[in-house]
Every structure is written in structure tokens, then in C-alpha cells.
Amino acid sequence: MNESFGSRLRARLDEYGPLCVGIDPSPKLLGAWGLDDSPAGLERFSRAVVEAVADVAAVVKPQSAFFERWGSRGIAVLERTIADLREAGTLVILDVKRGDIGSTMAAYAEAYLDRGSPVAADAVTLSPYLGFGSLEGAITSAVANDAGVFVLALTSNPEAAALQRLVADQVLAGAAAANAGQSPFGPVGVVVGATLPAIEHSLTGLNGPVLAPGLGAQGASPADVARLFASVRHAVIPSVSRAVLTDPKRVRTRTLHYRDECAAHLDVKIATRH
Numbered sequence: 001m002n003e004s005f006g007s008r009l010r011a012r013l014d015e016y017g018p019l020c021v022g023i024d025p026s027p028k029l030l031g032a033w034g035l036d037d038s039p040a041g042l043e044r045f046s047r048a049v050v051e052a053v054a055d056v057a058a059v060v061k062p063q064s065a066f067f068e069r070w071g072s073r074g075i076a077v078l079e080r081t082i083a084d085l086r087e088a089g090t091l092v093i094l095d096v097k098r099g100d101i102g103s104t105m106a107a108y109a110e111a112y113l114d115r116g117s118p119v120a121a122d123a124v125t126l127s128p129y130l131g132f133g134s135l136e137g138a139i140t141s142a143v144a145n146d147a148g149v150f151v152l153a154l155t156s157n158p159e160a161a162a163l164q165r166l167v168a169d170q171v172l173a174g175a176a177a178a179n180a181g182q183s184p185f186g187p188v189g190v191v192v193g194a195t196l197p198a199i200e201h202s203l204t205g206l207n208g209p210v211l212a213p214g215l216g217a218q219g220a221s222p223a224d225v226a227r228l229f230a231s232v233r234h235a236v237i238p239s240v241s242r243a244v245l246t247d248p249k250r251v252r253t254r255t256l257h258y259r260d261e262c263a264a265h266l267d268v269k270i271a272t273r274h
């Protein structure tokens with residue numbers, strides 16, 4: 001039997017520490033790297049990031065939107081990037097934020113979670129705003145493929161708060177129910193921004209990982225991560241993109257800096273020697 005997503009993620013976090021590094025090949029970052037905004041530029045950027053971080057970050061999160069901009073040629077680069085990461089043993093969360101009625105969700109699940117698909121990742125981000133129940137098929141597919149999902153709960157952008165705080169308890173309860181009784185984690189994580197002033201919803205019964213974007217460019221620090229996620233310090237995965245990607249020569253050192261600072265503030269150990 002294959003290892004569950006929860007077991008693979010736990011092992012990766014214990015060995016490499018809590019950080020997730022984003023691959024966000026925006027026109028601005030490509031320009032800063034002296035690369036064309038083109039599929040070839042995307043490919044050079046993504047390959048360089050994979051090389052710099054695959055053996056020091058537990059998780060890498062390609063942002064699908066920056067690849068989709070280039071249509072099929074961008075998706076081809078995304079496929080290769082996912083393949084390179086998975087070959088290196090790095091866990092891949094594909095940030096696609098999909099959410100739709102059940103029958104359409106089944107097709108998204110086939111695209112992103114079915115291990116035979118060329119864009120299948122270890123986990124994907126999902127949007128619950130068609131109802132948490134609409135994600136049921138995707139969660140079933142994740143389990144069948146030893147993959148996971150991260151459901152948007154309280155995202156890092158300030159304009160989300162008014163809407164999301166109304167339904168966050170439902171999202172967290174749905175995720176907790178799907179994860180009940182599983183060890184070390186269930187397959188359903190949630191997305192909770194590291195930029196929030198405070199978290200007014202309990203994360204302790206989740207029994208799943210918490211992806212926390214917003215570190216660096218959006219203003220959150222490793223100390224903020226530790227303050228907000230003290231109750232789930234072994235399950236939080238702070239995520240950083242622009243703050244480690246701005247200078248091509250410093251991607252690895254910036255990654256190590258954020259990783260080690262987050263681990264120190266969260267008081268979690270890292271087994272790797274890098």
C-alpha cells in the first residue's frame with residue numbers, strides 16, 4: 001500500500017522544516033531575472049527555482065495562474081516543473097483554487113489529483129464557495145490517489161475577511177470531519193493567511209495541515225506565523241513566494257533564511273543538515 005499524503009507530508013516537514021516555497025513566474029519577477037516573459041523564460045525561471053530549493057524546502061507551490069497565462073505552452077512548462085519537483089522528492093501543492101458543482105469537480109479532480117494525469121500534484125488548493133459538500137468527490141479522489149487538498153478558509157488578502165469569516169467555521173468543521181481519526185494528518189488541509197491580525201476560529205480540532213501564505217511580500221514575518229499558529233505549530237506550513245524569488249542569486253539563501261527563522265519561532269526541529 002502507498003503512503004498517505006498525511007504521512008508523506010509529516011515526514012517531509014520533520015526532515016526539511018515547515019516552509020513552502022512558491023513558484024510564481026510573474027512578468028515582474030521574470031524581468032528582474034533578465035528573462036523574457038515567454039514560455040522559455042518561465043521554463044528557465046522554474047527550473048532554477050526547483051534546483052535552488054528542492055532539497056531544502058519541504059513543499060513547493062507552483063501558482064498555476066502564472067503558467068496558464070501562456071496557454072498550452074505555459075501548461076507544458078507547469079507539467080515539467082511538477083515532474084522535476086516530484087522526481088526530486090519534493091511535495092508539490094498546485095495552487096489552482098478550483099471549486100465547482102460536483103460533476104465538474106470530478107473533472108478537476110481527474111486533472112489535478114489522479115496520479116495518471118500530467119498535471120497531477122501531491123495536493124491542490126480548492127475553493128469551498130459552492131458549498132463544502134461540493135468538494136466531496138475531490139476529497140475522495142485525493143484519498144484514492146494518496147494526495148491531499150487545501151481548502152480556502154481565511155485567506156491572506158484583506159478584502160476576503162468580511163465574507164470568509166461568515167463561513168470559516170463551516171469550512172473548518174468540514175475539513176475536521178473529513179480528517180477524523182486519521183494519523184498523522186488527514187488529507188484535508190486549510191488555507192489560513194499568515195497576514196491575519198488574529199485567528200478567531202479554532203484550528204485545534206482540524207487534524208490536518210494549515211497552509212499559511214502571506215510571509216514576506218504581503219507583510220507577515222516568522223514571528224507572526226508563530227504567534228498566529230501556536231496551537232497548530234507542528235501542522236502549519238508558512239508559504240513564501242516573492243520574498244525568496246526576487247534575486248536569482250539568493251533564492252536558496254533566502255529560502256534557508258525563512259525556513260530556519262520559521263522553524264526557530266515555531267520551535268520545531270529540522271532533521272536535514274542543509
Ligand SMILES: O=c1ccn([C@@H]2O[C@H](COP(=O)(O)O)[C@@H](O)[C@H]2O)c(=O)[nH]1
Pocket residue numbers: 022024063095154155156157191192193213214215216217218239240241242243
Ligand atoms: O490566501 C492566500 C492563498 C494563496 N495565496 C497565493 O500564495 C502566493 C503568495 O505570494 P507572495 O509573493 O508570497 O505574496 C501567491 O501565489 C498567491 O496567489 C495567497 O497569497 N494567499
